[in-house]
Amino acid sequence: MYKRQVITPSLSLGIGIPFSKNESVENFAIFAGPGCYIGKKQSFMLSTGIMFSKVKVLASGFNVGDEIIIGEGDIPTDKKYSFGYFVGLTYNIAAK
Numbered sequence: 127m128y129k130r131q132v133i134t135p136s137l138s139l140g141i142g143i144p145f146s147k148n149e150s151v152e153n154f155a156i157f158a159g160p161g162c163y164i165g166k167k168q169s170f171m172l173s174t175g176i177m178f179s180k181v182k183v184l185a186s187g188f189n190v191g192d193e194i195i196i197g198e199g200d201i202p203t204d205k206k207y208s209f210g211y212f213v214g215l216t217y218n219i220a221a222k
Contacts, residue, residue: 134163138173138214155179157212167221173214181208 142155159175185202188194194201 132163132166132168134168136161136163136171136173138171138175142177142179153180157214159212161214165221169218169221171214171216171218173212173216175212177210177212178207179210180205181210183208 138157138159138161140157142157144154156178157175158177159173161171161173161175164170164172182203182205184190184192185204188202
């Protein structure tokens with residue numbers, strides 16, 4: 127007997143909240159984009175889209191590949207909010 131695969135489109139919205147406080151992870155992120163549930167029980171969800179979060183960027187007009195003279199061993203960075211992208215795979219443990 128042929129089992130038909132079921133794919134159900136969806137819209138993914140989410141907020142990522144870090145569990146730890148360190149230099150690289152210090153605040154939340156917002157996620158939004160299309161996705162789809164896969165399988166007869168809709169156990170898996172594949173999603174992709176854009177995200178918005180605070181990130182570290184090079185400061186003082188430096189660009190990737192520029193030479194930086196490091197006096198005290200610190201690379202000059204600033205923190206700013208920026209857009210990025212994400213890909214996610216989710217498993218629904220409560221699928222019936």
